[in-house]
Amino acid sequence: MLEITNLHASIEDDGTEILKGINLSVAAGEVHAIMGPNGSGKSTLASVLAGRGGYDITQGSVSFQGEDLLDMDPDVRAREGLFLAFQYPVELPGVNMATFLRHAVNSIREHRGQDELSAVDFLKLMKEKAAFVNLDPSLRSRAVNEGFSGGEKKRNEIFQLAMLEPKLAVLDETDSGLDIDALRVVSDGVNQLRAADRSFVVITHYQRLLEYIVPDHVHVLMGGRIVKSGGAELAHKLEEHGYDWIKDEAVVA
Amino acid sequence: MSERQTIESRLLETWESRAGSAMNGRLHDGRELAMARFREAGIPAKSEAWKYTPIRRILERMPLLSLGAAAEGDTLSAADVAAFAIDGLDAFRVVLVNGRFRADLSDLAGLPAGVRILDLRNAASDPAVVEHLDGTGQEARDAFAELNSAFVQDGMVVVVDAGIVLERPVFIQHVLTAGSPALIQPRLLGVFGKDSQARIVEVCRTIGQDHVLTNAMSEFHTATGAVIDHVRVIDEHKDAVHINSLRSYQEGGSTFSTNVITVSAGVVRNQSYFLPDGENCETHLSGFYLGQNGAHIDNHTLVDHAKPECYSNELFKGILSNKAIGVFNGKVLVRQDAQKINAYQSNKSVILDDTARMYSKPELEIYADDVRCSHGATTGELDQEAMFYLQTRGIRKDDARLILLEAFAADVLDRIRLDAVRDHVDALIRRRLSQN
Numbered sequence: 013m014l015e016i017t018n019l020h021a022s023i024e025d026d027g028t029e030i031l032k033g034i035n036l037s038v039a040a041g042e043v044h045a046i047m048g049p050n051g052s053g054k055s056t057l058a059s060v061l062a063g064r065g066g067y068d069i070t071q072g073s074v075s076f077q078g079e080d081l082l083d084m085d086p087d088v089r090a091r092e093g094l095f096l097a098f099q100y101p102v103e104l105p106g107v108n109m110a111t112f113l114r115h116a117v118n119s120i121r122e123h124r125g126q127d128e129l130s131a132v133d134f135l136k137l138m139k140e141k142a143a144f145v146n147l148d149p150s151l152r153s154r155a156v157n158e159g160f161s162g163g164e165k166k167r168n169e170i171f172q173l174a175m176l177e178p179k180l181a182v183l184d185e186t187d188s189g190l191d192i193d194a195l196r197v198v199s200d201g202v203n204q205l206r207a208a209d210r211s212f213v214v215i216t217h218y219q220r221l222l223e224y225i226v227p228d229h230v231h232v233l234m235g236g237r238i239v240k241s242g243g244a245e246l247a248h249k250l251e252e253h254g255y256d257w258i259k260d261e262a263v264v265a
Numbered sequence: 266m267s268e269r270q271t272i273e274s275r276l277l278e279t280w281e282s283r284a285g286s287a288m289n290g291r292l293h294d295g296r297e298l299a300m301a302r303f304r305e306a307g308i309p310a311k312s313e314a315w316k317y318t319p320i321r322r323i324l325e326r327m328p329l330l331s332l333g334a335a336a337e338g339d340t341l342s343a344a345d346v347a348a349f350a351i352d353g354l355d356a357f358r359v360v361l362v363n364g365r366f367r368a369d370l371s372d373l374a375g376l377p378a379g380v381r382i383l384d385l386r387n388a389a390s391d392p393a394v395v396e397h398l399d400g401t402g403q404e405a406r407d408a409f410a411e412l413n414s415a416f417v418q419d420g421m422v423v424v425v426d427a428g429i430v431l432e433r434p435v436f437i438q439h440v441l442t443a444g445s446p447a448l449i450q451p452r453l454l455g456v457f458g459k460d461s462q463a464r465i466v467e468v469c470r471t472i473g474q475d476h477v478l479t480n481a482m483s484e485f486h487t488a489t490g491a492v493i494d495h496v497r498v499i500d501e502h503k504d505a506v507h508i509n510s511l512r513s514y515q516e517g518g519s520t521f522s523t524n525v526i527t528v529s530a531g532v533v534r535n536q537s538y539f540l541p542d543g544e545n546c547e548t549h550l551s552g553f554y555l556g557q558n559g560a561h562i563d564n565h566t567l568v569d570h571a572k573p574e575c576y577s578n579e580l581f582k583g584i585l586s587n588k589a590i591g592v593f594n595g596k597v598l599v600r601q602d603a604q605k606i607n608a609y610q611s612n613k614s615v616i617l618d619d620t621a622r623m624y625s626k627p628e629l630e631i632y633a634d635d636v637r638c639s640h641g642a643t644t645g646e647l648d649q650e651a652m653f654y655l656q657t658r659g660i661r662k663d664d665a666r667l668i669l670l671e672a673f674a675a676d677v678l679d680r681i682r683l684d685a686v687r688d689h690v691d692a693l694i695r696r697r698l699s700q701n
């Protein structure tokens with residue numbers, strides 16, 4: 013599904029290297045968790061995968077379903093089946109949720125060779141998927157994310173994920189800002205979307221989320237590198253001991 | 266003799282040669298006075314009010330313009346102007362070709378009693394014209410207003426008597442033939458009686474591509490309790506220069522709204538003066554400008570709050586790209602006795618590339634102490650973070666751009682309350698944005 017090989021990325025403006033040789037392989041149907049201290053490069057990795065501007069890829073490659081991901085524009089990546097749930101979802105004043113999602117759903121459907129959804133079918137789909145993450149119906153008629161609470165924004169990301177049915181979803185700290193009930197709802201949503209042909213990369217600071225969304229693999233990202241990988245139990249160890257022990261290990265290695 | 270005549274002396278010569286055919290009575294005196302004032306003022310060369318729109322240079326670059334060229338539109342048929350209709354707009358229709366009232370192309374069937382729509386040429390002695398033509402905004406007169414008054418002849422008059430609610434809007438189609446260099450000076454007078462209601466929609470379009478200078482002037486007199494809604498859409502070609510002076514006079518307790526949508530390819534200057542001359546007036550003034558490919562669009566407004574307890578709300582927004590220039594100069598003046606004024610003003614522009622420019626100057630001048638006023642201006646690029654967000658949802662870059670620009674324009678276009686006009690303007694703007 014996703015094959016990241018020796019990926020180096022720097023900030024375009026000043027050349028500061030943030031990602032310093034990432035290797036990661038995600039097979040179809042797998043859930044990978046990425047953990048790591050603040051500023052270690054987790055969101056940068058997600059941004060580079062989604063195609064955000066402002067970064068130079070200085071080395072390495074990313075293949076997605078066998079194709080060169082880095083060669084595609086962000087919208088093409090999305091139509092090919094990549095989805096990023098933003099750590100900080102963007103407010104779009106004046107852009108109505110339905111207009112926004114209709115454009116999104118239909119451009120992805122067109123790419124997949126499917127017909128445009130009729131207005132009626134689209135609204136039905138919206139209603140169904142909103143119920144799925146308990147998104148307040150009134151939010152569906154508002155401007156995208158504008159004035160949404162922190163938790164509502166995160167729910168809205170998962171709602172969009174459910175609408176767009178990607179092949180690979182990268183969730184960047186979707187759990188932060190969610191209360192325990194919301195966390196359960198969002199996790200349930202993600203779990204229902206798990207499928208043999210759909211993979212997830214879940215970025216989080218908290219073991220809590222991984223109680224609900226049980227990962228196949230856990231990776232620790234520090235200083236722009238994946239310094240440790242393991243199974244679900246690694247998350248427990250990080251929760252208990254923090255990252256210092258890995259730092260020491262990494263220095264020794 | 267090869268020495269070039271000045272614009273003023275050329276205009277004066279033309280004016281003198283036509284003085285004999287001028288209209289009679291008061292209008293004639295008014296024209297003498299206006300010409301004298303025009304000569305005194307002259308076309309501005311260096312002036313604060315025209316700082317970013319060097320009008321003298323712009324006019325000097327134009328070829329010799331003929332007043333007589335207006336006649337070339339006299340043979341235009343209904344089929345020639347059919348393309349300029351607005352789908353779904355059920356309205357009384359007036360067609361002005363090169364400023365001239367064309368009764369044969371207009372449709373005023375069913376005009377209710379108490380409403381008069383007249384050719385200005387035949388209306389010189391109409392009481393509304395006698396009382397109100399050149400009746401407002403003497404304070405804000407400038408060379409172009411004087412020039413229009415000096416030549417005043419063509420145009421139209423709308424009179425809505427007291428208490429009449431005109432359900433169907435009045436749709437005024439301004440058509441310029443632009444087949445040869447022309448100077449067109451249409452005049453519009455609207456006189457709205459006590460507690461009357463009316464909606465006026467103007468659309469300015471051109472057929473040919475030759476140089477045309479429009480020096481238009483509109484006067485609106487809105488009596489107590491009247492509610493008037495005005496929209497003007499200016500969509501002209503590259504070699505059209507359009508100066509449009511609007512004077513709005515309101516009696517107490519009236520509401521006047523105007524929205525000017527400019528999508529021209531040439532030069533446009535909308536200069537508007539608002540005088541809410543009584544308590545409890547509401548004045549809504551707004552505009553949208555889409556400047557592309559070297560267009561130059563200048564919106565100049567003055568709201569003169571001389572009386573207390575009034576409300577004014579001003580919103581101008583625009584999108585500029587490819588060497589276009591936008592200018593906004595909005596002044597709100599709150600005089601000493603005008604207590605308890607609520608006045609809001611905002612100008613926002615999006616610049617799509619670094620060849621376009623916006624000059625924005627919002628001004629508040631307040632002499633009263635118990636008022637609530639705010640003003641602000643922002644000019645920026647399209648939000649890159651928002652663009653990225655839309656793209657990560659599979660939306661193509663061009664579509665994402667259009668979605669964001671339409672969202673940006675939405676609140677000012679929402680002020681157009683006639684659905685058919687709103688749809689027409691939406692489609693027009695979408696078409697232009699997608700071409701770029």
Ligand SMILES: Nc1ncnc2c1ncn2[C@@H]1O[C@H](COP(=O)(O)OP(=O)(O)OP(=O)(O)O)[C@@H](O)[C@H]1O
Binds near residue numbers: 050
């Ligand atoms: N576009 C940018 N411009 C400047 N600095 C950047 C940019 N992108 C990332 N950085 C820097 O790179 C480092 C990694 O940032 P990143 O957001 O990827 O961290 P993170 O692991 O997601 O942290 P957190 O857990 O706080 O979300 C930080 O020092 C950040 O300031």
Ligand SMILES: [Mg+2]
Binds near residue numbers: 054055099185
């Ligand atoms: Mg982050």
